[in-house]
Amino acid sequence: MTKLFETPLYPYQLSADQKADAPVRHPAVVIGAGPIGLAVAIDLAQHDVPVVILDENDKVSWGSRAICFSKRALEILDRLGAGDDYVNKGVLWNLGKVFFGDRKVYEFNLLPEDGHNRPAFINLQQYYCELYLVERIRALQAEGKQIDIRGGSKVTAVEARDDHSRISVETPDGPYDLEADWLIACDGAASPTRKMLGLDFVGRVFEDNFLIADVIMKADFPTERWFWFDPPFNKGQSALLHKQPDGVWRIDLQLGWDIDKEEEKKPENVIPRLKQMLGEEVEFDLEWVSIYTFQCRRMEKFRHGRVIFAGDSAHQVSPFGARGANSGFQDTDNLVWKLKLVMDGLAPESLLDTYDEERIHAADENILNSSRSTDFITPKSEQSRIFRDAVLDLAEHHAFARPLVNSGRLSLPATYDCSRLNGADVTSLPARTRPGSPAADCPLGEDWLLHKLGDDFVVLGINRDVPDSLSAHGISLKGLSLKGGDVNPFVKDRYLGNEDGAVYLIRPDQHVAARWTTYDEADIVSALGRVIGKEL
Amino acid sequence: MSANLKPNLARPDDFYADLLAAHEGLSKADSDALNARLILVLANQIGDNEVLRECLKAASLSSE
Ligand SMILES: Cc1cc2nc3c(=O)[nH]c(=O)nc-3n(C[C@H](O)[C@H](O)[C@H](O)COP(=O)(O)OP(=O)(O)OC[C@H]3O[C@@H](n4cnc5c(N)ncnc54)[C@H](O)[C@@H]3O)c2cc1C
Numbered sequence: 001m002t003k004l005f006e007t008p009l010y011p012y013q014l015s016a017d018q019k020a021d022a023p024v025r026h027p028a029v030v031i032g033a034g035p036i037g038l039a040v041a042i043d044l045a046q047h048d049v050p051v052v053i054l055d056e057n058d059k060v061s062w063g064s065r066a067i068c069f070s071k072r073a074l075e076i077l078d079r080l081g082a083g084d085d086y087v088n089k090g091v092l093w094n095l096g097k098v099f100f101g102d103r104k105v106y107e108f109n110l111l112p113e114d115g116h117n118r119p120a121f122i123n124l125q126q127y128y129c130e131l132y133l134v135e136r137i138r139a140l141q142a143e144g145k146q147i148d149i150r151g152g153s154k155v156t157a158v159e160a161r162d163d164h165s166r167i168s169v170e171t172p173d174g175p176y177d178l179e180a181d182w183l184i185a186c187d188g189a190a191s192p193t194r195k196m197l198g199l200d201f202v203g204r205v206f207e208d209n210f211l212i213a214d215v216i217m218k219a220d221f222p223t224e225r226w227f228w229f230d231p232p233f234n235k236g237q238s239a240l241l242h243k244q245p246d247g248v249w250r251i252d253l254q255l256g257w258d259i260d261k262e263e264e265k266k267p268e269n270v271i272p273r274l275k276q277m278l279g280e281e282v283e284f285d286l287e288w289v290s291i292y293t294f295q296c297r298r299m300e301k302f303r304h305g306r307v308i309f310a311g312d313s314a315h316q317v318s319p320f321g322a323r324g325a326n327s328g329f330q331d332t333d334n335l336v337w338k339l340k341l342v343m344d345g346l347a348p349e350s351l352l353d354t355y356d357e358e359r360i361h362a363a364d365e366n367i368l369n370s371s372r373s374t375d376f377i378t379p380k381s382e383q384s385r386i387f388r389d390a391v392l393d394l395a396e397h398h399a400f401a402r403p404l405v406n407s408g409r410l411s412l413p414a415t416y417d418c419s420r421l422n423g424a425d426v427t428s429l430p431a432r433t434r435p436g437s438p439a440a441d442c443p444l445g446e447d448w449l450l451h452k453l454g455d456d457f458v459v460l461g462i463n464r465d466v467p468d469s470l471s472a473h474g475i476s477l478k479g480l481s482l483k484g485g486d487v488n489p490f491v492k493d494r495y496l497g498n499e500d501g502a503v504y505l506i507r508p509d510q511h512v513a514a515r516w517t518t519y520d521e522a523d524i525v526s527a528l529g530r531v532i533g534k535e536l
Numbered sequence: 537m538s539a540n541l542k543p544n545l546a547r548p549d550d551f552y553a554d555l556l557a558a559h560e561g562l563s564k565a566d567s568d569a570l571n572a573r574l575i576l577v578l579a580n581q582i583g584d585n586e587v588l589r590e591c592l593k594a595a596s597l598s599s600e
Contacts, residue, residue: 386568386569386572387572387575387576389569390569390572390576391576393573394573394576398577400577400580401576401580404576
């Protein structure tokens with residue numbers, strides 16, 4: 001049976017651009033059809049921006065790579081029309097076990113907070129993640145949206161000009177050039193675009209190697225996350241076992257620094273290691289194996305004129321805490337509405353500088369969190385190992401030490417606290433929905449708040465009358481009034497606190513822009529002006 | 537709240553004796569491990585990150 005990731009999904013086809021006399025200009029070109037490039041393109045197409053995606057490959061991710069998709073990523077994918085595919089296929093898990101040496105030191109239940117449409121996390125192979133996005137693109141094409149995905153199209157040169165970029169592409173039929181008003185580089189951690197523009201990518205390399213393997217178990221194994229520190233089958237190192245759909249299990253084995261990668265990757269070396277871990281009697285097939293060195297680094301700026309970087313090309317984190325793809329989706333969420341307003345002449349170009357500010361803040365938060373997890377999992381000095389082991393020994397006996405155990409922290413979306421786009425606040429309203437924060441979901445009868453927000457600017461009135469629609473600065477806003485039974489305990493807890501009513505202005509990426517306790521159209525108009533960059 | 541760097545132990549000699557007794561007969565590695573666990577247990581008694589930061593500074597004997 002051919003594996004999904006060995007099947008061409010968007011094979012190379014000759015495009016009309018290749019026959020043109022002069023390079024054809026497109027409003028938006030995306031380099032890279034990884035999860036982030038696909039998401040950017042879908043978002044643009046949903047906003048009726050014609051878009052071309054170029055990828056040197058024509059298949060989904062080789063092997064599963066990312067496996068944990070967080071609630072915020074799923075909420076964004078809902079907006080992109082792919083959330084149900086992810087959740088229907090993905091594996092839900094709540095129970096985690098932590099082992100130290102040959103003992104289980106404790107177990108935990110994630111106990112996700114109630115009143116959200118989406119779970120805290122699902123596990124799903126990255127190849128499914130990309131497959132569903134490609135399927136979504138096919139559906140958009142069927143609806144007549146201009147979204148063109150070109151496989152077998154390797155970008156070999158990028159020239160950034162004042163008001164556009166010139167892109168050279170190599171194909172099986174030879175090279176051609178095209179132009180883009182806006183170029184979005186989602187070409188991964190090794191980003192050729194970044195290199196071609198001579199831009200930096202600084203940070204920290206963790207001197208360690210990890211063997212990442214996906215195995216198909218022939219018998220049942222529990223749907224739990226197992227993490228080992230210093231296990232008998234991998235002395236002095238760490239290990240992780242995590243379930244994915246289709247009976248596939250992710251195994252991470254820390255290998256240390258001085259190893260022969262090619263040797264370690266050979267099945268005859270991998271399989272005995274896995275047998276030691278899973279038990280001699282457990283039968284499995286090896287689906288995919290790879291060896292990674294992890295790094296945490298980012299570009300100094302994500303926007304360079306009309307070239308914008310998103311996803312791994314802009315920032316790279318170690319996988320502990322699952323922040324790579326999850327934060328990349330949030331990049332696209334932050335970027336596309338701003339870009340659309342700028343393209344339509346409704347916002348100044350400087351609005352795009354806030355993509356930089358907000359997402360660099362988020363990238364730093366993610367880098368900090370994954371560096372801390374990596375430091376705990378792979379202590380680099382004698383003293384840090386002593387403390388790490390002390391935490392684990394204590395965790396077996398005393399609850400207080402368990403929050404110190406860091407085998408990867410749940411990826412949570414950033415709150416843009418210092419953003420220049422934030423407007424008025426009323427501090428007696430709950431802190432979790434302050435300006436800059438991602439709007440918290442709430443059940444609304446059979447529906448959900450985030451689903452109702454969609455990707456418009458929304459004026460949300462809670463026990464306050466707001467108009468059904470409103471127009472200002474050339475933008476149409478949607479009004480949503482919650483009253484009576486809709487003001488349920490979740491809405492009260494997340495949006496009102498001790499106040500009896502509130503009005504929220506929510507951005508198209510579902511982050512809160514400003515909030516008040518009374519409705520005044522003039523407040524909305526002024527906060528909207530601010531959030532679209534009129535005061536920058 | 538700030539770190540208390542004035543005398544606060546009710547019976548300092550007793551505490552000191554208990555501390556030494558806890559390490560009595562331990563190998564260097566076991567002693568180091570005990571100290572690490574002890575620091576973590578004590579930190580949890582304090583709880584407050586600001587105070588803990590001041591404690592770290594006091595312990596490092598740095599002047600500012
Ligand atoms: C072992 C491992 C586990 C991980 N686990 C998680 C996890 O649980 N959760 C999570 O959120 N993240 C995880 N990640 C991170 C995640 O895989 C990445 O963050 C994600 O793939 C980034 O997506 P991207 O679209 O930015 O880049 P990529 O997926 O790297 O895609 C880049 C694309 O650009 C194309 N490209 C490159 N150069 C060119 C060129 N010259 N011309 C045309 N196309 C080009 C490539 O073919 C590729 O399709 C993990 C990563 C690893 C390695």
